[in-house]
Amino acid sequence: MSSSAGPGPSPRSRRADPLTREVIALIGDVVVRYHQEYEEAAARHSLTGAQARVLGLLALDPLPMRRLAGALRCEPSNVTGIVDRLEARGLVERRPDPGDRRVKLAAVTDEGRATAARLREALDFAREPLATLSDADRTTLRDLLRRMLGAEL
Amino acid sequence: MSSSAGPGPSPRSRRADPLTREVIALIGDVVVRYHQEYEEAAARHSLTGAQARVLGLLALDPLPMRRLAGALRCEPSNVTGIVDRLEARGLVERRPDPGDRRVKLAAVTDEGRATAARLREALDFAREPLATLSDADRTTLRDLLRRMLGAEL
């Protein structure tokens, strides 16, 4: 993992200062809210969070099961069940990969695409809190988040 | 919510501008990374994410099961199982509430407190992509997140 964590002299004596701790706590709050609203939005469409994530990914592009597992960061055997349930509802279908008969491509159906689109609209939540920020603020926030994430990507 | 799906001019007319969409996407990335690191840090202590969250809450203060469920935003019957598993490991104990014999207070044991402390250090350390931001940047980020979250709290 990130053993590239800088020239830190002592790995754990590194107690964060109050400001950093507050930012961490705030990010934690954001994460909690995001997850909560994501699950609720999915539930409004009778989907679980995992199913909604898969549907969202497949709406962009069909994917082999293995890649789907990679995107979700879980075992391929887990994806089998999630796609099974989406397929049982007619939102997703499995298609053969013409180039490799071992591979099955998961792809959204028309109904699945429509559901994914409605779901995305429902995810307005992230937009609302942002409404209180001016354009300049949003730009600042974007740059800070970019740098934060870019540090280890 | 948006049941205003009438014969609207265009269903996606309330499409957010590109800047807002990018910020939303970045927040999504932060959420994904945060969760991943949280789960990994918990796993390093042979805990699940839910168990780690409960342990972290109880390390601050003993709580009735009901309040714990409220904090986790799940059903009380679910908390029973999570606390059961923590109790089986000696990290948490159930104590009677002197004021109301129906209530059971979940409280960390000494060992639980120690585990919670180690866990928190691991999390602080893991979330240190913030280190790439200057003090001024962090202050700015803090203020932006505060305003974003404060809007609906």
Next chain:
DNA sequence: ACCCAGTTGCTTGACATCATGAAATATCCA
């Protein structure tokens, strides 16, 4: 005071989903 009904807090049970890991199967590739 008493008792009874309703409410509240927690647990239990049945069930669905998500997640892992090991083993089986089919296919690819060197």
Next chain:
DNA sequence: TGGATATTTCATGATGTCAAGCAACTGGGT
């Protein structure tokens, strides 16, 4: 042919919901 890869199946466990149950608190009415 033999080893690697993609998917599935099975067993298992954690998390989550809901309904039902028990214990304890609370508020009337007598």
